[in-house]
Amino acid sequence: MSTALVHTLEAGLVGVALLAVYTALTTPTVVCLVTLTVLYVIYRRERRKAAGTIPLTDKHVLITGCDSGFGLELAQHLHRRGCHVFATVLNPDSPGAKKLRDVSSPKLSVMPLDVSKDEDVSACLRRVKDVCDSTGLWGLVNNAGVNFLGDVELTTMSQYLRVADVNLFGMVRCTRAFLPLIRQAKGRIVNVTSIKGQVPGPLNAAYNITKYGGETFSDIVRLEMKEFGVKVVIIEPGNFGGATGCLNSEGMIRIKKDFDSMWDAASDEAKQLFKREHLDRVLAETEAAAGTSYPTVEPVLNTIEEALTSGDPEIRYIIDGSNRLLDDNCMLARVKPFLPDRIFDRFVLYFYPYKIENDTEI
Secondary structure: OHHHHHHHHHHHHHHHHHHHHHHHOOHHHHHHHHHHHHHHHHHHHHHHHHHOEOOOOOOEEEEOOOOOHHHHHHHHHHHHOOOEEEEEEOOOOOHHHHHHHOOOOOOEEEEEOOOOOHHHHHHHHHHHHHHHOOOOOOEEEEOOOOOOOEOOOOOOHHHHHHHHHHHOHHHHHHHHHHHHHHHHHOOEEEEEOOHHHOOOOOOEHHHHHHHHHHHHHHHHHHHHHHHHOOEEEEEEEOOOHHHHOOOOHHHHHHHHHHHHHHHHHOOHHHHHHHOHHHHHHHHHHHHHHHHHOOOOOHHHHHHHHHHHHEOOOOOEEEEOOOOOOOOHHHHHHHHHHHOOHHHHHHHHHHHOOOEOOOOOEO
16 A cells, blocks of 8 residues: 555656646746747857957877877877877877877877876876976866776775776876966866766766766866866766777777676675676677767867867866767756656666666666
């Protein structure tokens, strides 16, 4: 009887809410809302026009994580705009690093940098300071990151810490180190997080908490640096995994190795609950999901360029990916502020159902 009562109350809540919306949407209300929206769009457009555009020619920008993906493409993109680019790479012998060195331009410097190591960040800072000591550094693009999948219980603590050391604390290390040069130039910090920094999802705990952290860190840096004329912009890409290469054959090999490590470290109880087939199925579904990605990274490159050049950039840019009509995560991020958590959870689990091998669906 209590369950039936709960369902009845749920239906009542939804019905009353819909009725409230219906009764509120009178003609004057709709006209006001539409007018307000149109005026705001015009206001933002005109304000940005008035603020103008800052040319990148002879500006210096440092990008982390240029071995592949966004970083590799962005380094070339900004170089073509006449920018002096410091392209940092984890592995100086990676194909991406070699491709950048092949450009053979005095305006494109390839530097080794492991953002998880204080000594690497310090060494990189010394090299950049030698070049920018008198002008400061116009832009820092914190792009370096690692993708990761895993159930909360199966992900090992060493994996949690490894992902955080790159995705979150790598951003913190680089920002702290280069902030004086950025402040000197009254420049820009552009932090590439993810739309998953706004939307929780099963199998993404280790990854998402670093992106949530990156969002908050960016907000705080923005508030602290406002009086110095430094702008901090957050880039939240949606479904671009297939275009960045993190879900290509090499990326899938890395995910499988992570799964192998999880399974080897799992308790007997966890193995009995999840079974190895659970991870195998997640691996197959992830590989298939690469086919739903937006085909290129061009929208992200153009947005980062805008963040670096607009006189009045947005604080956050949600960038829809996906080759479908809607990017699920971006859509969820937009509706999240307007939904109660319990209802939002249902939306998330509708798009990303969480199942374990014994066919129990959570």
